[in-house]
Amino acid sequence: MTLEHEIPLTTHEGSFPNFGGYDYIEFYVGNAHQAAHFYHTAFGFTPIAYAGLETGERSRVSYVLQQGHIRIMLTSALCADDAAAEHVRLHGDGVKDIALTVSDATAAFHESFKRGARPVSEPKLFEDDHGQVVKATIASYGDTVHTFVERRQYEGVFLPNYRPLKTAPAPALETNFMAVDHVAVSIAPGELDEWVSFYNDTMDFCQSHKEDVSTEYSAMNSKVVQSANGLIKFPLVEPASGKRRSQIEEFLEFYGGPGVQHVALLSDDITKSVRALRAAGNEFLTIPDTYYESLRDRVGILEDEDVEALRTQKILVDRDQWGYLMQTFTRPVQGRPTVFIEAIQRKGARGFGSGNIKALFEAVECDQAKRGNL
Secondary structure, X not given: OOEEEEOOOOOOOOOOOOEEEEEEEEEEOOOHHHHHHHXXXXXXXXXXXXXXXXXXXXXXXXXXXXXXXXXXXXXXXXXXOOHHHHHHHHHOOEEEEEEEEEOOHHHXXXXXXXXXXXXXXXXXXXXXXXXXXXXXXXXXXXXXXXEEEEEXXXXXXXXXXXXXXXXXXXXXXXXXEEEEEEEEEEOOOOOHHHHHHHHHHHHOOEEEEEEEEEOOOOEEEEEEEEOOOOOOEEEEEEEEOOOOOOHHHHHHHXXXXXXXXXXXXXXXXHHHHHHHHHHOOOOEOOOOOHHHHOHHXXXXXXXXXXXXXXXXXXXXXXXXXXXXXXXXXXXXXXXXXXXXXXXXXXXEOOOOOHHHHHHHHHHHHHHHHHHOOO
């Protein structure tokens, strides 16, 4: 049996509770059943839990999938007047909730509210035979929210009111993804500093990177905020003035406002990951061969890497003072040119591929031109 209790708010003074990382990322989608099949067969996630009519949920159905330390939740409305249906109508399939593990969800909610965050759902205790979980939610940019999740040694498959999928199929492919590296966000023009301040002020994040990029046609400004322990990272990106429309402006138009542009998945073998993703039918941005002609001049000798394999799989490389990283990007994973997935592997690097951003922008501009959106 699942129980749900309101938790009285109390005054908490001091610093923000400790973050434990990304707890789950919830997508609102048109058809959760089909989306679960897609992320299973195309990205190697394993369905582990379900909530719907059979579990007492009357308005929505959700599938939870896992790979390594990554959990994604795919939610669809069962009724036309449900908020999830309206979200999909406005934005298409997209990220609704970036849930964050915290040591004390009640304190996190109250502290962020005291510092200016807008409350969505006050702290509630959920419990079943497997233990207890406390959840509370605040609003962020656009229609996106953050749920603080406090797991009190909970031993269930996901959360109370979710039943395990005991007959879940084995992973369709091995993609070697271990964790969420970062979640990148498209912000409306002129609002970048506002949202940097939001994270810094309400949750004790700090700004770690800044990058302004321009090509012949478009431009963007970006800043990265991250939790004090570095487990949660949000690159925030706004469009800047250019001759034509940037990929950020395209996202904002088709998504209907600010939102998650891409989720970066951390791999321990990116060449193997991308090869498996391509074999499963995923499409990636086209990187010109000329990019690799100057690769050694830009990043030095890559003794541990097969450069020809990087070229074949169209994987980008960037180096900073701590090491290097390898990354590549899928095309949008739904009909609208909005959310996509990044595959990334780090060999010491702490950055986000600033040396590749211009190459990425130019690759996206080629796709934008094909769509008539440049």
